Amino acid sequence: MKGDPCIAHLEISDWKCTPLAVKLLSDPQAVPVWGNPAMPTSSGSEGSVKLCSLDEAKRIWKEKSTEIYPIMDKSSLTCLTLIICNEEFDSLSKRVGAEVDIIGMATLLQNLGYKVDVKRNLTASDMTTELEAFSRRQEHKTSDSTFLVFMSHGIREGICGKKYSGQVPDVLQLNELVKMLNSKNCPNLKDKPKVIIIQACRGENCGMVLVKDSVRASKNISSPTPGDFEDDAIKKAQIEKDFIAFCSSTSDNRFLLDMISWWGLSIQKLTTTHYRLDSCVKR
Amino acid sequence: MSLQQTVGNCGSETLQHSLEVASSQSPENLEEDAVYKTHVEKDFIAFCSSTPHNVSWRDSTMGSVFITQLITCFQKYSWCCHLEEVFRKVQQSFETPRAKAQMPTIERLSMTRYFYLFPGN
Numbered sequence: 001m002k003g004d005p006c007i008a009h010l011e012i013s014d015w016k017c018t019p020l021a022v023k024l025l026s027d028p029q030a031v032p033v034w035g036n037p038a039m040p041t042s043s044g045s046e047g048s049v050k051l052c053s054l055d056e057a058k059r060i061w062k063e064k065s066t067e068i069y070p071i072m073d074k075s076s077l078t079c080l081t082l083i084i085c086n087e088e089f090d091s092l093s094k095r096v097g098a099e100v101d102i103i104g105m106a107t108l109l110q111n112l113g114y115k116v117d118v119k120r121n122l123t124a125s126d127m128t129t130e131l132e133a134f135s136r137r138q139e140h141k142t143s144d145s146t147f148l149v150f151m152s153h154g155i156r157e158g159i160c161g162k163k164y165s166g167q168v169p170d171v172l173q174l175n176e177l178v179k180m181l182n183s184k185n186c187p188n189l190k191d192k193p194k195v196i197i198i199q200a201c202r203g204e205n206c207g208m209v210l211v212k213d214s215v216r217a218s219k220n221i222s223s224p225t226p227g228d229f230e231d232d233a234i235k236k237a238q239i240e241k242d243f244i245a246f247c248s249s250t251s252d253n254r255f256l257l258d259m260i261s262w263w264g265l266s267i268q269k270l271t272t273t274h275y276r277l278d279s280c281v282k283r
Numbered sequence: 284m285s286l287q288q289t290v291g292n293c294g295s296e297t298l299q300h301s302l303e304v305a306s307s308q309s310p311e312n313l314e315e316d317a318v319y320k321t322h323v324e325k326d327f328i329a330f331c332s333s334t335p336h337n338v339s340w341r342d343s344t345m346g347s348v349f350i351t352q353l354i355t356c357f358q359k360y361s362w363c364c365h366l367e368e369v370f371r372k373v374q375q376s377f378e379t380p381r382a383k384a385q386m387p388t389i390e391r392l393s394m395t396r397y398f399y400l401f402p403g404n
Contacts, residue, residue, distance in 0.1 A: 048358065049357060049361060050359060052361075052362035052363065052399075057399075067396055068365075068396055068399055069399075071399075071401065095341065096341075096343045098347075100344070101341075104350060105353075108354050112357070113402075151347065174329060174390065181327075182323050183323050183325065184323055190321060191325070194326055194327050195328055195366065195398075197330050198329060198330070198331045199341075199349055199350050200331075201337075202334065202336060203335065204338060206383075207333055207337030208384040238380055238384060240334040240337075250323070250325075251391070253292050253293065253294030253324070
């Protein structure tokens, strides 16, 4: 595998490093563990999260209380997050710029009220060990959610550990990751949102295809007819976009045959009463 | 729509209910026989930086493009949008392919409710 493509410069949004970034950049070997999350700053657009006013929060809750994950009293919450970032590898190229990602995500999650733990340069086995330890943390009992962030090189099968090479299949699969945090292995997070963020390649393709632009006939052109001409213009398009797959059960689990009619009829009923497909999925 | 029964797990787990019993007996000696079923996998969402088979891009000085957009969208929209809406904002920011294209993808979604972060509350 050639490694993450890395380009010199990109035009991107105006996120800026916080003073926390300065501290971390001065000691690259530090493995920071953020303590109690700092209070979010007042609403601003640079380097901070825009806050939700109490009135807005009440309005949303009033409108959708039965459809929202329960909110717990913040004063007693102990929400944890885990960031695993592989920057240096035995065989693969160094992921230059990864440090910026760590600082950005850690700052964001802290501002959202989470205690952040950062681990670096792990094998898949090490990642499994860290996840198992994370799943056993007692703080999850008094938390309402969790985030897990993985940043590394990647292949189609999963996230690369630091020893990955053509001869060493050091890979963590999403399936294994989810299994470690499911209701059986992490009961303290049962019924609570578990958000997994993965920054990694998922293959070597560019994700893009060239398509032909359609010709739009101008009303001012009298002749010849538009159908006689073909446009040579082409444009780029995302190779995969606008899909949704709604499966009848979670991975590895079966769907009872006698449930087929119920599920199928439910989808049919919802779509024929003018619901958008994504609303049907939620219902 | 094609549905098949596959050989596999039943998708549920049986958990033991803990119960505090007020009695003359020591609570440690009593065991609860009630059990209940729960989904083995629920309330997950995975957000990947690109579609399967395709690359994700990273800037050497500003960090990964996906992470940068994710942070920006959380900062801008988490006050009024639930998590899946924030993720959709991220996807929309990648909708028109640039010189280097990628399309962040939501996977393994089993969240049954809206997840509002309510920052500041």
